[in-house]
Structures are given as C-alpha cells and as structure tokens.
Amino acid sequence: xxxxxxxxxxxxxxxxxxxxxxxxxxxxxxxxxxxxxxxxxxxxxxxxxxxxxxxxxxxxxxxxxxxxxxxxxxxxxxxxxxxxxxxxxxxxxxxxxxxxxxxxxxxxxxxxxxxxxxxxxxxxxxxxxxxxxxxxxxxxxxxxxxxxxxxxxxxxxxxxxxxxxxxxxxxxxxxxxxxxxxxxxxxxxxxxxxxxxxxxxxxxxxxxxxxxxxxxxxxxxxxxxxxxxxxxxxxxxxxxxxxxxxxxxxxxxxxxxxxxxxxxxxxxxxxxxxxxxxxxxxxxxxxxxxxxxxxxxxxxxxxxxxxxxxxxxxxxxxxxxxxxxxxxxxxx
Numbered sequence: 001x002x003x004x005x006x007x008x009x010x011x012x013x014x015x016x017x018x019x020x021x022x023x024x025x026x027x028x029x030x031x032x033x034x035x036x037x038x039x040x041x042x043x044x045x046x047x048x049x050x051x052x053x054x055x056x057x058x059x060x061x062x063x064x065x066x067x068x069x070x071x072x073x074x075x076x077x078x079x080x081x082x083x084x085x086x087x088x089x090x091x092x093x094x095x096x097x098x099x100x101x102x103x104x105x106x107x108x109x110x111x112x113x114x115x116x117x118x119x120x121x122x123x124x125x126x127x128x129x130x131x132x133x134x135x136x137x138x139x140x141x142x143x144x145x146x147x148x149x150x151x152x153x154x155x156x157x158x159x160x161x162x163x164x165x166x167x168x169x170x171x172x173x174x175x176x177x178x179x180x181x182x183x184x185x186x187x188x189x190x191x192x193x194x195x196x197x198x199x200x201x202x203x204x205x206x207x208x209x210x211x212x213x214x215x216x217x218x219x220x221x222x223x224x225x226x227x228x229x230x231x232x233x234x235x236x237x238x239x240x241x242x243x244x245x246x247x248x249x250x251x252x253x254x255x256x257x258x259x260x261x262x263x264x265x266x267x268x269x270x271x272x273x274x275x276x277x278x279x280x281x282x283x284x285x286x287x288x289x290x291x292x293x294x295x296x297x298x299x300x301x302x303x304x305x306x307x308x309x310x311x312x313x314x315x316x317x318x319x320x321x322x323x324x325x326x327x328x329x330x331x332x
Contacts, residue, residue: 094165096145097172103156108134108181111151111158118148119216119244120161124194125150131185138175161198163243168221171195203259203268211252211272217245223261230255231272 023034036044111133114121133151140156147162161171177183182191201218209215217226219240226238226245231253238245249255249272257268273279 095170096143096147096162096164097160098142098144100140100142102137103140104137105135108136109153110134111153113151114149116148120148120198121150123198124159124161124191126194127190128187128194129190131187133180133182133185135175135180137179141172141174163221166221167223169199169201169243171199203257203266204270207269208271208273209249211249211274213249213272215247215249215270217247217257219243219245220259220261223259225260227258227260228255229258 027033027035113125113130135153135158138153138156138158141160143157143160145162145164147157147160149157149160151157151159156174157172158174159172160174161169164170182188203220204215204217217238219226219242223240226240228236228238228247230236231251234251238247247255247257247270249270252272252274255270255272257270259266259268
C-alpha cells in the first residue's frame with residue numbers, strides 16, 4: 001500500500017524510500033544489522049532498473065511504429081553529445097591539464113611512486129606504507145601547469161596535485177578505483193585522509209613553534225597578500241604565487257599573520273618560544289665555609305640578655321590579670 005493524506009501521497013515508491021532512509025540512518029535494530037552489503041545493493045539496483053525498463057518498453061513499444069519519426073534519432077544524438085561537449089569543456093577549462101584518451105592494460109600494471117621532495121607530495125605521502133598499487137585502466141592526462149605527481153605509469157601522471165588557473169587547489173586521480181587494488185590496501189584510508197588535508201588545508205599545522213624554525217603556510221585560493229608582523233613589530237610580506245610559502249621565525253614572541261583573500265581578511269597567530277637551552281636559567285653552584293671559634297658564650301646578641309626581663313614582665317602581667325578577675329568575681 002501507500003501512505004496518503006488528503007491530496008498528498010508518498011505512493012509505493014515514496015514509502016519504500018522513506019523506510020530505506022530511516023533504516024539507513026539507524027543501521028541496526030538491537031544487535032541485528034539492517035544495512036545490506038554492497039553486492040546486495042548493486043544487485044537490487046540492477047533489478048530495479050531492469051524492471052523499470054521492462055515497464056517503460058512494454059507500454060511505449062505498443063504504439064512505437066505508429067508514432068516513430070526519423071527526426072527522433074537526431075534529437076537523441078543532440079541530447080547525448082551536447083552534454084558531453086559541455087562537460088568536457090568545463091572539466092578542462094582552467095584545470096591545468098587535458099584528457100588524452102583512455103589506456104587499457106591486458107593485466108594489472110604496478111604504479112611508480114615519485115621521489116620528488118615537493119611539499120605537496122610530503123603531505124600526500126605522510127604515514128604511507130607505500131603498498132604496491134596495480135591498475136588495469138586509466139586516463140592519460142597532459143599537464144600544462146605545474147603539478148606535483150605522486151603516482152605514474154610509463155611516465156603518465158595518474159595521481160597529481162597542484163593549483164588551477166583560478167588559484168584553487170586540485171587533486172586528480174586519473175584511474176577508476178574499481179579497476180585498481182588501491183581500496184584493499186592498507187594505505188587506502190591514510191591516502192584519502194591526506195588528500196582531504198591537502199584539498200582543505202589549515203593555514204598551518206600548529207600554532208606553537210621554537211625560535212629558529214621555519215613554518216610552512218598554506219596559501220588560500222585568490223590570496224592577494226600575506227602580511228607578517230613580528231614580535232619586534234617588524235613587517236614583512238610573503239609570496240602568494242604558489243600553494244605554500246615559508247616563514248622563518250627569527251624572533252621569540254607572538255607573530256601576527258594577516259591573509260587577504262577574496263576581499264576578506266583573516267588573522268592567524270603563531271607563538272615562537274626560545275630554545276630550551278636558552279629559556280632555562282643555569283644556576284651556578286658555589287661552595288662556601290665558615291671558619292672561626294664561637295664567642296659570647298653561645299649568645300648571638302643583646303636581645304638574649306633581655307630575655308629574662310621579658311619573662312618576668314609576662315609573669316607580672318598574668319598575676320595582675322588574675323587579681324583583676326578575682327575582684328570582679330567578688331563584686332557580683
């Protein structure tokens with residue numbers, strides 16, 4: 001059946017979709033998992049598409065010959081080719097690379113890791129075990145902008161990173177994951193995390209450094225200027241031509257980094273502390289000794305001679321207080 005209220009109805013398809021969304025959100029009922037495996041989902045998708053095409057084909061084929069016109073072939077060709085042309089133009093324009101066709105391999109071929117020391121590759125290689133990656137098919141790309149390439153096959157870049165003509169970072173994987181063993185390797189999740197860190201970077205990795213270190217700053221898209229105010233109020237500007245720039249911390253204290261990008265200004269703060277050997281004071285240990293014989297019969301001054309008088313005065317004050325208390329008691 002279907003859920004309906006007055007003129008509103010989810011129909012059978014809407015009810016199934018709503019139920020699937022609820023099941024997909026919770027994922028289980030108690031200890032029973034209600035999330036099907038990917039192979040099951042794929043089979044159901046194919047079955048649903050097949051049933052849809054059967055229904056559409058049977059109803060449409062009954063009067064197909066009667067209503068068919070040869071011009072429909074032209075309409076179909078236009079509707080198919082035009083989106084492909086528009087999509088190809090948009091994907092290549094300003095991206096910094098071009099598509100040069102697909103390359104199919106008879107069997108899986110091993111990809112080669114780059115040994116470049118580019119900063120972008122340092123981020124993409126972070127914590128990788130460098131498992132062997134094999135692919136059966138990939139798209140050949142021609143690069144006309146400066147990119148850092150992590151994986152290649154016969155000199156063709158298959159995983160590369162850089163900036164497009166709009167100043168935005170981009171990372172390209174030129175092969176289908178389903179036609180490679182990358183998803184089943186131990187490096188898969190680490191590499192995906194590194195890709196996200198590269199594409200959506202923080203301004204810098206941390207905010208506390210040691211004086212004398214060099215900080216790598218990520219340059220945002222459409223960044224016009226990066227101003228640095230040092231602890232000693234010295235002003236300097238960093239380059240914005242690449243996707244990263246470097247700042248040498250020559251002074252101890254708080255640095256203010258001001259980035260102007262896309263008409264908006266953002267400020268960041270970096271603290272540089274002194275090296276450990278300079279910020280911990282060194283106490284010189286000196287040995288000394290006192291020589292001589294004690295004098296004054298063990299007394300250390302005139303106040304010791306007055307001690308007996310202080311005791312006598314204290315006894316007299318206590319006696320006077322006692323007499324006063326006794327008199328007050330008798331007068332009651």
